[in-house]
Amino acid sequence: MGAARLVGLTVLVCIWFHKVAAQNLIKNPRDQKTEHTLLINEINADSPGEDTSEFVELYHTSGRTAHLDGYYLVFYNGNGNQAYKVLNLQGKVTNSQGFFLIGSSSVNPAMVIPKNTIQNGPDAVALYYGKGNYKEGMSVTSDGLVDALVHKIKKTDRADTLVSILTPDRDAFLEDSTFRTLDESIERCRGANSQWIFQVAMPSPGKDNHCILTSQLNASTVLISEVHAVSSSEEFEYIELQGPHSTIVRDIVLVLIDGRTKDIYLTMDIYGKTSLDGLLLVGPAQSQTPVDLPFPQNTSSPVLRDGANAIALYRGNSSNFILGKALPVTGLVDAFVYTSNEGPDPELLETLTPGRPAYEKKWHQLGDVSMSQCNCCSVTRDSLSYVLSSPTPGKFNDCPSKRFSQTISFCLHVADCQEWLLKSEEILMTLVQALDRSCSCGISVAYFKDSKAVCQDLGLVFTTLLTARSEDQLSSLLLAFKTFLESPRVLSFDGRNITAETSCFKDINEPELPPEIPEGTQEPSTQVAKLLISEINPDNPGGREDTEYVELFYTGRTRFDLQGYWLVLYNGKNSLAYRVLDLSGHHTNELGYFLVGSSAVSPAPMIRLPSNTIQNGADAVALYYSNTTFYKVNMAVTAEGLVDAVVYTSRMSEKADQLIKVLVPGQSILYENDSHSTEDESLSRCNSLSAKLQSSFQVTVMTPLGENSCSNSSALLPSNSAILINELCLLNSTAPYCFIELKGKPGASLKGHSLVFFSEKEGKMYASIPLWGTFGVTGLFVFTPDRGPKHDEMKLTFKDISAASEGYSAIAVYTTNLIPGDMKATSENLVDALVYTCGPSTGGGHLDFLGPSYHVPCKDDRPVSLSRCSCCNGSAELQFAVSDPTPGLQNSCPQNSFAVDLNLCFLTPNCSMWTLNHKRMLKSMGKLLLNSLEENCSCGISESYLQASFQGWEIALFVVGSLLLALLLVGLAFYFIRRHPPNYTNIEMNDRREIAADF
Structure with a gap:
């Protein structure tokens, strides 16, 4: 039964592999550095009475709309450590401010849950992301965990298991019901060291957390929070102080000082109790807004004077201060100096707010505004921490x-x-x-x-x-x-x-190479280092889509700060941004590379994206730089601040005309041809360092955070010094050439080379051009009649050269400038050559050794080109195809995506000749087919457009043979299994079945 066990083991292994493949491949997001994160922002698990105001608030740190697909919110019971509620957030989105609220109907949530759903504690709320099997009744797990909070309402409560699994570095948080007489919540805030902390606060469902750091408030008695100075006695003026909530205030003196004379003009003792939010309001006794402490009676109104003034808080009592006298130098708690028209006394400033200027209030320009402290509460005696805002007496300040x-x-x-x-x-x-x-x-x-x-x-x-x-x-x-x-x-x-x-870079806002025909330059230009899109992998094989990425590259090849740069992903269907990444705060690695990608990409990206984020196309990736423009999701495609862009597709039928028009005008969409490799592939920058130029990219194997694998690509040159004929454009048999395009390494010199023109007659040269200058940033050098290079030693201008009127012609590149007038075609010093004809001919004759010949349909007046479509592959028999002219751009070559199967039947009475030399017969039949097609359509079809597949009988024989071999192996296995002597116990137990089976 050994073979049977082997088969069973194989089945088990297959099942195990299937289950492993179905597991969530996304790593713990807590261990990832993401560009933005979804967090548990606030929880109210215990509201007074019947728990009708409980909620969980999630917040996406982008502060914008974000899709919540793949997220789960799980509620755990501390008694048993199992999930009592699981919410699938698939299809949900945060609001425009990044908030998503789940709770009782009274808090107006995006997702309503029944009242009294969230247990008081000791319990936990956990946020997960991935494909895990999250369901009610499951045991607590950390797989896929994004964020969690373990909470309780009694100090003696314990939730050791929940803490050890969900928050091993943080104990269960106490929602102290004595914090406020009304309701309270647990809010997330940045602590003094910029680390996330939780604290008890006033509930703020669907809004910014107040984040008044209680620890800092407890260190101070009260501070100046808001000053509302007015110009008329009919308006409501006030001074708002802030301290610990519900706390008795005593032994504090409020002092008002004339900023010009430094004299005290009002003092009053501050006493009373701060509100639930820690605020204490001082203002007129007779006002519509109730105050906690009125200004002294018989004081002139308005109390706060015009001009330069100061407000100070001292420890002590008002009897220690004498009106009209200077300030004491001790006991100062907080101070605020402001002015509306003139500067205060410098000595006063140095006494109250050393090193700080007076705050300038514009009385007449901004209407009714307050001066509000917005760096509460560790900062004191600092006018730089105030802003002008709308008045908020008795409420938290309206701060940026x-x-x-x-x-x-x-x-x-x-x-x-x-x-x-x-x-x-x-x-x-x-x-x-x-x-x-x-x-x-x-x-x-x-x-x-x-x-x-x-x-x-x-x-x-x-x-x-x-x-x-x-x-x-x-x-x-x-x-x-x-x-x-x-x-x-x-x-x-x-x-x-x-x-x-705006910038310290000379070229940051200068326009890049315009989308016209790139030309060679006389001298190599000094390239300013810049940030470019280097590689894109938007489409992975199968359905996993977890190795997508966009790679940026700084051409200075050093660590580069990405401050001010934005990466925007556009949808080609509506030309709107579907993902916006602010790269500020990031930098490239030491080699100049920066990677944005999915979790399975290796090496790990600097910014991680959820799987299946980058769309397959027709879409675009755009890189922007701007100090002022605000890029956001759902914005229309724009060229403002554009640094680089790539418009691509994985399906040739898809178009993105608007993206092309705005981002790369006048160019063609890039096609990520999946026939390049059986494995995953990418679009890589290989042909130039020119921004916003589609022809700079081609399909290669993936190389995230590394040099692009251009050596295996179909558009790179075989060596650094090679110069190849890339495209030849003809009008007709007698008109001049439209253009000749050469290809080389960007910046490489053309000096020492010549372009030579041959005719079929004895293979003699009839014209030559000595080459000079360098290849441009695209790696292309285009000769045209009107824009041919000029040189004093040039004997013949390009516009004087015509194609041969009949028979075969050739153009060739040689590594010499010494071209004799009677030179014949030779392989000595030959770099590259192209042989062609405009009419039928039996062969190239004296030009055959230069390479295969190509037939060009020159009957019409429309221009046609011979374009190189199999560069750098010396084994390729045919390297050119007839196409539309593409000067300075990527050649228009046959694509597998447009292939059509032609099944032909040849009615030949005797098939024995096929067995003698079937390859030669295939080639002959292919030429016959092409000639027939060309005679009927005059569409410039050539052998490059035909990939013969007449070996069907060979494939069929291989398949049949494989099937017979498989059946033979199965039969042998069955024979040995049946004849293997079974052990004794099996004979005793299974004798009847074996007899029946043998029978």
């Missing part, structure tokens, strides 16, 4: 958010760049002041985050994150910044005038 943000950068042309690296804050302050004077938009330093400066090329590149309070405000500020730096602007730094402009 990173959810509405855009990275911007500009260049300062400085000679001593290293010295300026230490002046980032001074640079930002000067920029903001100049920008606000230009736009009058009320912008301040607090709108900018994460500033950094680096030395690069022509000066210092300053990069910062511009935040805003809304999408509209962000668009307005970006437009203001773009207008501000439309032309170089002089900024003043401590009396030194420094020029600022």
